Amino acid sequence: MEIEELVQQLQQLLEAKEYRKLRELTEDMQPADLAEAMEEMDVQQRLLLFRLMKKDVAAEIFAWLGQEARGELIEKFSDTELTAALEEMALDDAADILEEMPASVVKRVLAKSSKKTRDSLNRLLNYPADSAGSIMTPEYIRLRKDMTVTQALDVIRREGENSETVYTLYVTERNKLLGVVSARDLLLAGPDQTMEELMDDNVISVQVTDDKEEVANELNRYGFIAMPVVDSEGMLVGIVTVDDATDVLIEEATEDFERMAAMQPSEDSYFATSVFKHARNRIPWLLVLMLSATFTGMILTHYEAAFAAMPLLVSFIPMLMDTGGNCGNQSSTLMIRGMALGEIEPKDILRVVWKEFRVALLVGVVLAVVNGVRIWIMYGDFMIGVLIAVTLLAAVVIAKLIGCMLPLGVQKVGLDPALIASPFITTLVDACVITVYFTIAVQMFSALQG
Amino acid sequence: MEIEELVQQLQQLLEAKEYRKLRELTEDMQPADLAEAMEEMDVQQRLLLFRLMKKDVAAEIFAWLGQEARGELIEKFSDTELTAALEEMALDDAADILEEMPASVVKRVLAKSSKKTRDSLNRLLNYPADSAGSIMTPEYIRLRKDMTVTQALDVIRREGENSETVYTLYVTERNKLLGVVSARDLLLAGPDQTMEELMDDNVISVQVTDDKEEVANELNRYGFIAMPVVDSEGMLVGIVTVDDATDVLIEEATEDFERMAAMQPSEDSYFATSVFKHARNRIPWLLVLMLSATFTGMILTHYEAAFAAMPLLVSFIPMLMDTGGNCGNQSSTLMIRGMALGEIEPKDILRVVWKEFRVALLVGVVLAVVNGVRIWIMYGDFMIGVLIAVTLLAAVVIAKLIGCMLPLGVQKVGLDPALIASPFITTLVDACVITVYFTIAVQMFSALQG
Known part of the structure; x- marks a missing residue:
């Protein structure tokens, strides 16, 4: 309806x-x-x-x-x-x-x-x-290992109303988690079989202090309906059910989207958030990034003489900055998402750097050749083509290395990698690209010096 | 382990x-x-x-x-x-x-x-x-409405092994879906109650042709274990279970992340994807964006006379471009994510534009004042401060309007909004911001004209 x-x-x-x-x-x-x-x-x-x-x-x-x-x-x-x-x-x-x-x-x-x-x-x-x-609930159904299927069904009938799920049941002894029985096992078993025979004693559980995102990933990885949560002594203290876990995954993905777009995450939906609150969530990072981008401006000012002598150089700045930013974002997005899904860990940093370096070379060469040739033809100036091609190759490599190392490094020191989000990497990459560009330009065209 | x-x-x-x-x-x-x-x-x-x-x-x-x-x-x-x-x-x-x-x-x-x-x-x-x-499976358990609980439990015992879930059961009559009974209802009911008494006949179902992401969102919204799928005549043809739905949501979020970072989505994990394939996924959009960014360069070339006369103008370009890009990304990210979660629809476009416009004014005024005053003090030139402040305000408003309208418009014509991803919006915003900047500059400083 x-x-x-x-x-x-x-x-x-x-x-x-x-x-x-x-x-x-x-x-x-x-x-x-x-x-x-x-x-x-x-x-x-x-x-x-x-x-x-x-x-x-x-x-x-x-x-x-x-x-x-x-x-x-x-x-x-x-x-x-x-x-x-x-x-x-x-x-x-x-x-x-x-x-x-x-x-x-x-x-x-x-x-x-x-x-x-x-x-x-x-x-x-x-x-x-x-x-x-x-995110766990302490409302789950506990069974004893000597109970029969009939007895277990009685317990479910009695306690089911107040339990979060009746589909996964926990066999405990003085609160210690011994095994897991599913309602499916009970329904398919004979009435006199005991929990000890039916239960899976190779139990997957999580610690009560584990990060909720990791718990949600685990639960989803195993395809469970519920995940048991134990304390440091292995005592069962609660369960996390699949609907709560899915909510956590959706919430965390949304937070990552928002952080990577330089916003403070909001708990409410777009329309439920007021105009004022939207503005408050967006202004802080914009201010930080705006002010840090002025460093790129200062670097530019430093090369005033160069672009005064050769104004054409300025017209390539947007293309170089955007391409560098996009390359950095590609790498940082893969890292941030890979870490959120538990596929990439900070200890993988060397493998990642080596992989990104090779990818960057491939990508860089293609972009450099395409744009170098285009500029050579359009402006009829071979040297400008070479300058842009070399700068692009360097920009792609620098951007991809910053883009992969920064999120992994930030995670290693215990911060959220999405916080050092794409826009921050863009700002850093911009400064590097402009420096490389004018350094090479000044070397190649001695007329620009001084 | x-x-x-x-x-x-x-x-x-x-x-x-x-x-x-x-x-x-x-x-x-x-x-x-x-x-x-x-x-x-x-x-x-x-x-x-x-x-x-x-x-x-x-x-x-x-x-x-x-x-x-x-x-x-x-x-x-x-x-x-x-x-x-x-x-x-x-x-x-x-x-x-x-x-x-x-x-x-x-x-x-x-x-x-x-x-x-x-x-x-x-x-x-x-x-x-x-x-x-x-994503559905045709392996579910069907019951008749005149069956008793005891009979239903027999069916589960017989067919449970080959069914994707035994926790949600479907009451059908000549394949027509009449109602839903949960295993919980069966376990808590008396042995002689019939399915007709127990079932919920106010059934939520989806069409077999519905988009899988919408189905996953629905299933999660209701907190179901499984969602029945019917054909155009209301015949039950399969069910989608919660684990498949969660996989869809994770996969779709990952695709959105990748598209928004200007990549073709990859089905495999980061390490399972080869260097060559990574490069192939990243190059096409980088090329498109690199070439379209040259338009921004051409606009700059048009104002060569202006920045030759006043080279300081160039040093504000990175800050203006980055801030515009970031503002646009904030809006487009909220739209793309909101649409993926089903919170925002293309028909909301007027409400969204009005909201984003007010947010943009708030954000723009804060950024304009902070940076205008900073520049006035640092460079001792009031007019440059005003120029930057006015440009920033315009840039924020333009960027936010493009950022919210483009994804909604793209969705309206049936394309994936994440395809017209943040980087494309950045490129568009850059061109607008540079135009506004130099247009205002030339008006304010008549010395720059011609």
């Missing part, structure tokens, strides 16, 4: 005070669609609808709402309502939402929650923002 | 001819790890190992191998071996692999396959490369 239609339908029912129909409709809808429709409505309508829905539906919708729409609701909520919603929600979603709220609200909510919820939430809130702990 | 260790262990067992142990080990390992280890080994070892493994393990590993490693194996395979491997594999994986192979091999393989497999493969192979049909 189109979202606009759904919004209209909801609003008509609200106006007609058809509350029973509304309640039934909201139970039938996909939470994602319902949340999107509610975001289009004003906060009073949203609040009314929220109060009409069944408690568990309401809690689920609350988790699906965008940050802005949710924030407006929270302001209107009583503490009791907020606590009730959080109690009904999946714990990892509740923790994510609490993280966005002011500390005073968090404190009040935690005080009103049940002890069990409070303990779990506190634990989740204390994990570092980018760790596996921050 | 580290992959290097696993490779050593496998090679030692191979040399010691411990074939039984090898067989046991390969059954215990994660397919992803085993495939990665086998990629590190030479093709003879890989072939031997492949022949030692149990048939179903071998088929699974075959699907996990990288394209290059798999190609080498295929060359060594007999037709019978290849057909056996493909018969054992999930049908969607088999179709993907067949797509890579030369037509003559495909023909021979299809001729040797069972009729049922051949029909399914033929159907999958005929769907367009970017459609839902190309």
Whole structure:
């Protein structure tokens, strides 16, 4: 169904005070669609609808709402309502939402929650923002190794409602993770087989402090529905499910796109971000890059005599700068993306440099020949053609080496390589290219000296 | 386990001819790890190992191998071996692999396959490369609406082994999709409840011809494990599972990164791509952009008289070009990413232009004031400061408008917006900025005229 239609339908029912129909409709809808429709409505309508829905539906919708729409609701909520919603929600979603709220609200909510919820939430809130702990949920199903399939199915029936997934089940002994059983194994096995027979004891797990992006990559690499998370003593503390992992991968790719375009990453969608916030996300890096580009300008000023004597030299500057920048971006993009996907690591730096060097020679020679010949023919000046060809070859090699080494080096010292994003590499490459260009020019055309 | 260790262990067992142990080990390992280890080994070892493994393990590993490693194996395979491997594999994986192979091999393989497999493969192979049909699998579990939970569990037990997932089950009537039941619903329900009672008949499905990226976005949006795919008559023809969808999202993001850095996308990882192929992927766009950047050069040549009279003007060119390029990239990146995630559509163009215009004014004023004042102070020339400030403001507005309109326009005519990537926008913006700069300069300093 189109979202606009759904919004209209909801609003008509609200106006007609058809509350029973509304309640039934909201139970039938996909939470994602319902949340999107509610975001289009004003906060009073949203609040009314929220109060009409069944408690568990309401809690689920609350988790699906965008940050802005949710924030407006929270302001209107009583503490009791907020606590009730959080109690009904999946714990990892509740923790994510609490993280966005002011500390005073968090404190009040935690005080009103049940002890069990409070303990779990506190634990989740204390994990570092980018760790596996921050995206995991402690709501999974634990089985004992001596349980039969029938007993295990009973446990699922009893606890399934409150578990994030019933498709991957964990066999533990005093919280120690012994093995993994899938619901598929249970469904295909005989009723008297035990978990010990069925479980895979060669368990892949991640540490609670591991970076969430790595965890998401691992989970996807193995094609899992859920990945178990253990603490430093091998105790099972939670699971990360495939939908959370996919969200992390999409979010991280979006952040890399934004960083590489010299922006501070935004958590909200394009339209949900205000004009002012867009400007604030974009100005800082533009300022830094604008001011650092003046160094390239200073280098140019240094060669004023050269281009005063031969103004034609200036007309090749944009082409040389752009080509250098593009070559650098190609290499840095491959590095940044390769590192994000776990295919390239900082220890590969020598292999990478050697590979990029050979690629640069091939690329450089092709560009140099094509443009050198073109210029020779167009301007009828062989020496200018040679100058441009040699500069292009040098520019491509320099750009590609900077483009591959800088991101790897930055990662090695523990920073995000996308931060030293393409535009910064462009600026650096520009300065190098201009220097090489005029140095060679002055050598070749002695008339330009002094 | 580290992959290097696993490779050593496998090679030692191979040399010691411990074939039984090898067989046991390969059954215990994660397919992803085993495939990665086998990629590190030479093709003879890989072939031997492949022949030692149990048939179903071998088929699974075959699907996990990288394209290059798999190609080498295929060359060594007999037709019978290849057909056996493909018969054992999930049908969607088999179709993907067949797509890579030369037509003559495909023909021979299809001729040797069972009729049922051949029909399914033929159907999958005929769907367009970017459609839902190309990534779906026809191996899912169908239930009838009058079945009880006990009967449904029997079906799962019987057919689960050959189904891509047992976690989402489809209720059909003469192939028409009536509803969806999850394994969770079955596990939590009483044994005599019928599918009709349990199923959700408000089914979300996609068309077989829908773009695979949109399907992946939908699946992720709803947090599904699998998405049903129907043909134009509403008949269920297959399902797309969450792991395939995540792969599509990662692949598409990687393609966008590469296109935006002026490269032809590569299917293989950085190291698996040869130096020659890297060069071939990078040269075409560099050539196009290099040659189009000469237009900017020609515009510069046009103003030779101006910068001969006032050489200082030249030194601001890199800063103006880089800032314009960066501003354009910010906008185009947000558009391209927003469209990939389905947040922005071509019909939003007026809303986007109005938003970007306001952002550009804010950003432009800040950059103009900072740099104008800096130049006024550094060079003691108020007029130069004004010239740069006005040019910057114009450059930011032009760059942001081009940056947002071009990708949306390109999408509207059905092309990939990432193709008209950031570097192309940079080139266009450069030409505009240089023109504006010298036009204003000539107006302000009458001494520069003619």
